[in-house]
Amino acid sequence: MSERKRFHPLALMIYLFNGMKSWIFVFFLLIVNGELMSAFGIIALSAIVLLVLIQALWKYFSQSYQISSEKIVLYRGVFQKKETDIPYERIQTIKQRQWFFFKPFDTIQLLIETAGGDSTKAEASMPAVNIGVLDMIENYRQGEQQASGSQTTDLDMEKASDSADYRVTNSQIVLFSVTDLSIIATLIAIIVFVSEFIPENWITAATSMAESIWRAGWLASLFVLLVTLIIAMGLSLIKTFIQYYDFQVTRTNKTLTIESGLFERKTQKIPLEKIQGLKIRQQPIRKILGISTVELLLAGGQESEGESGVVKKLYILPIISDNQLYSVLAQLLPEWNFKRPEISYVSHKKLWYFWRWKLLFIPLAVGLAFLNHWFAVAALVMMLVLLLLSGLNCQNQGYQIQSAHRVCIQSMEWFTKVQTFAERQKIQAFSEETSKWLFPKQIGHTSMYLKAGLAIEVMELRFIDFTDVKQLKDFYQNNY
Amino acid sequence: MNYPLLPKQMPDRIKSVWKKSNIVTTGIFLIIGVLATALLNWFEVLEGVWLWTIGIYFSVILVWFIIAMILIPYRYQYHRYEITPEDLSFQEGYIFRTITHVPINRIQHIETEQGPFLRKEKLMEMVIHTAASSHHISGLDIEEAVNLRQQIIELVKVAKEDV
Numbered sequence: 001m002s003e004r005k006r007f008h009p010l011a012l013m014i015y016l017f018n019g020m021k022s023w024i025f026v027f028f029l030l031i032v033n034g035e036l037m038s039a040f041g042i043i044a045l046s047a048i049v050l051l052v053l054i055q056a057l058w059k060y061f062s063q064s065y066q067i068s069s070e071k072i073v074l075y076r077g078v079f080q081k082k083e084t085d086i087p088y089e090r091i092q093t094i095k096q097r098q099w100f101f102f103k104p105f106d107t108i109q110l111l112i113e114t115a116g117g118d119s120t121k122a123e124a125s126m127p128a129v130n131i132g133v134l135d136m137i138e139n140y141r142q143g144e145q146q147a148s149g150s151q152t153t154d155l156d157m158e159k160a161s162d163s164a165d166y167r168v169t170n171s172q173i174v175l176f177s178v179t180d181l182s183i184i185a186t187l188i189a190i191i192v193f194v195s196e197f198i199p200e201n202w203i204t205a206a207t208s209m210a211e212s213i214w215r216a217g218w219l220a221s222l223f224v225l226l227v228t229l230i231i232a233m234g235l236s237l238i239k240t241f242i243q244y245y246d247f248q249v250t251r252t253n254k255t256l257t258i259e260s261g262l263f264e265r266k267t268q269k270i271p272l273e274k275i276q277g278l279k280i281r282q283q284p285i286r287k288i289l290g291i292s293t294v295e296l297l298l299a300g301g302q303e304s305e306g307e308s309g310v311v312k313k314l315y316i317l318p319i320i321s322d323n324q325l326y327s328v329l330a331q332l333l334p335e336w337n338f339k340r341p342e343i344s345y346v347s348h349k350k351l352w353y354f355w356r357w358k359l360l361f362i363p364l365a366v367g368l369a370f371l372n373h374w375f376a377v378a379a380l381v382m383m384l385v386l387l388l389l390s391g392l393n394c395q396n397q398g399y400q401i402q403s404a405h406r407v408c409i410q411s412m413e414w415f416t417k418v419q420t421f422a423e424r425q426k427i428q429a430f431s432e433e434t435s436k437w438l439f440p441k442q443i444g445h446t447s448m449y450l451k452a453g454l455a456i457e458v459m460e461l462r463f464i465d466f467t468d469v470k471q472l473k474d475f476y477q478n479n480y
Numbered sequence: 481m482n483y484p485l486l487p488k489q490m491p492d493r494i495k496s497v498w499k500k501s502n503i504v505t506t507g508i509f510l511i512i513g514v515l516a517t518a519l520l521n522w523f524e525v526l527e528g529v530w531l532w533t534i535g536i537y538f539s540v541i542l543v544w545f546i547i548a549m550i551l552i553p554y555r556y557q558y559h560r561y562e563i564t565p566e567d568l569s570f571q572e573g574y575i576f577r578t579i580t581h582v583p584i585n586r587i588q589h590i591e592t593e594q595g596p597f598l599r600k601e602k603l604m605e606m607v608i609h610t611a612a613s614s615h616h617i618s619g620l621d622i623e624e625a626v627n628l629r630q631q632i633i634e635l636v637k638v639a640k641e642d643v
Contacts, residue, residue: 115611299611427583427586428582428586428610428611428612428613429580429581429582429583429586429610429612429613429615430580430581430582431578431579431580431581432578432579432580433576433577433578433579434483434576434577435575435576435577436574436575436576436577439483439577449610449612449613450612451610451611451612452612456612456613457612473581476581477566477567477581
C-alpha cells in the first residue's frame with residue numbers, strides 16, 4: 001500500500017496548457033483586431049495568464065491519488081472533498097497516453113474506465129504520473145485476476161516476449177484512410193471550423209468570391225469542390241496516419257494491449273473478460289478490396305466523442321485482409337476459438353415483409369404528384385433508397401450459434417455488413433416480437449441487448465421463422 | 481398453435497388505469513389541436529392545406545383513441561409476466577406482441593414507480609434495469625411488487641456476476 005501522492009509536476013504544465021487552450025479564441029480576437037500590443041491587450045492577456053495559473057495551481061494541489069492492493073483511490077477538492085474508489089476487478093479498461101515530450105520524463109497520462117458513470121470523462125483521470133504507477137496497478141490487477149480463480153491457459157505461461165501479435169504497416173494505414181467514408185465528417189468539421197473561427201468579413205469575401213465563381217460557370221465550381229475534397233482527403237489521411245501510426249496489438253496473460261499514435265502514443269489495456277462483444281465491419285469499398293475492420297465493444301463511458309462529434313470506435317484491427325482475419329483473431333483471442341462464421345441466412349424468402357410498408361410511398365407519391373412533381377420524385381427516390389437498404393438487410397441478415405456460449409449475428413448497418421460476436425453471459429436481455437398477423441405465419445423478430453459504451457447495442461434479426469427464434473432463445477437460455 | 485401466454489396476470493384494475501391515461505393523453509392532444517386551430521384562425525390562414533391538416537390531425541387522434549379503448553381487454557389478456565430462478569420474462573401487446581427475457585444475474589437494480597392513476601388503484605410499476613436496457617412492468621399490486629422485488633433481490637444475491 002502506497003501513501004497518498006500528488007501527480008507528477010508535469011500535470012501542472014498540462015493544466016496550464018489546457019487552460020490557455022480554452023482561452024485561445026481571445027488571443028485570436030486580439031490578434032485579428034490588432035490589439036495585441038495595446039495597453040488593453042496586455043492587461044487582458046496578463047489577467048488571463050494569472051487566472052489560468054491560479055486555476056492550474058489550485059487544481060494541482062487539490063488532487064492526489066493512492067494505490068493499495070485492492071483499489072485505486074483518487075482525492076479531489078478543497079472545500080468539497082471528493083473521493084473516487086476503483087476496485088481492480090471493476091476496471092473495464094486502462095488507457096495510457098504519452099506525448100513524445102513526456103518520454104524523457106518517464107511520465108504518462110492514465111485514464112481508468114469502469115462500467116459506471118454517465119459522463120464522457122474517465123472515472124479516474126491521472127494527467128501525469130510516473131510510468132511505475134501503471135506497472136504497480138497492472139501487477140495488483142492481474143494478481144487479483146489470478147486470485148479470483150480464473151483458469152490459466154498455456155498461453156499465459158509461454159507468452160513472455162515483447163513482440164506484438166499484430167502490426168499495421170504504413171501502407172495499410174493509407175489504404176484504411178483512403179477507404180474511410182468518414183471523410184464527409186472531416187469535411188463538416190472543416191466547415192464548422194471555418195464558420196466558427198474565421199472572422200465574419202472573410203466569409204463574406206469568400207462568399208462573393210464563390211458568387212463570381214458561380215458566374216464563371218459550373219466547371220470552375222466543380223473544380224473548387226474537387227480541390228476541397230482532395231484537401232479534406234489529405235487532411236483525413238494525415239489525421240489517420242498520426243492516430244494509427246505503428247498500430248499494434250499484443251496479447252499478454254488475460255489482457256489485450258492496443259497501441260498506436262505518432263506524436264501521442266496511446267496504449268489501451270483491456271482485460272479479456274471485460275470484452276462485451278466484437279464487431280467485424282465491411283463497408284462496400286472495403287468489401288471490393290477484401291479488407292475488414294474489427295472493433296471491440298466495451299462497457300462504460302469511453303470518451304466516445306471525437307472532435308467532430310463522430311463516435312470514436314475502439315478498433316482492435318483497424319484494417320486486415322479477409323484471408324488473414326480469422327487466423328489473427330484466433331491468435332489474439334484463442335479463448336474465442338475464432339473460425340469463419342458459417343452464417344445461416346434467415347430471411348432470403350421474406351423480401352415482401354421487408355418491403356410492404358415502404359411500398360406505401362407509391363400512393364403517397366401519386367397524391368403528391370397533384371401538388372408538385374418534385375415532391376413526388378423526392379418521395380419515390382426516398383422509397384427506392386429504403387427499398388434498397390431493406391433489401392440488402394433481407395439478403396444479408398443471419399446468425400450462427402458458434403458454441404454453447406457464443407453467437408454471431410450478421411446484419412446491415414446502412415451499406416456496411418456487420419458481424420457481431422457476443423458471449424452469452426454478456427447478453428443483457430433477449431426479446432422476441434411478433435404481431436397478430438405474423439404469428440399465424442410463424443414469423444417474428446428477435447433482439448439481443450449488449451452494453452457498448454454508454455449506449456445499448458441491439459443485435460436484431462427481423463422477419464425470421466419461429467424455428468430460428470426458438471434456436472436463439474434456447475441458446476440464450478442455455479438449453480442449446 | 482396458440483400464442484404462448486405467460487402464467488402470471490396483473491390485477492384487472494389496471495384496465496381502468498389504462499382507460500384513464502388514454503383519456504388524459506387524448507385530452508392533451510385535443511387541447512394542443514384546439515390551440516393550433518385557434519392560432520391558425522388568429523392568423524386567418526385556416527383554409528386549404530391547413531384546414532386539411534387540422535382535420536386529419538383530429539381524425540387520427542379520434543381513431544387512435546377509439547382503437548386504444550377497444551383494444552384494452554385484449555391488451556390486458558396479453559399483459560403478463562413470469563419469474564423463474566433463471567430469468568424474468570414479461571410480455572405485452574395484442575397486435576404487436578413482445579416477450580422480453582432478462583436473466584436474473586444481469587439485473588443491476590430495480591425501481592418502483594407510481595403515477596396518480598396507479599396510486600388510486602393501489603398498483604405499482606416496476607422498472608428493471610440491466611447494464612444496457614431498462615424494462616417496465618406496469619400494474620402490479622403494491623404487495624406483489626414488494627414481494628417480487630424481494631424475490632428478485634434474493635435471486636440476484638445468489639447469482640453473482642459482474643458486467
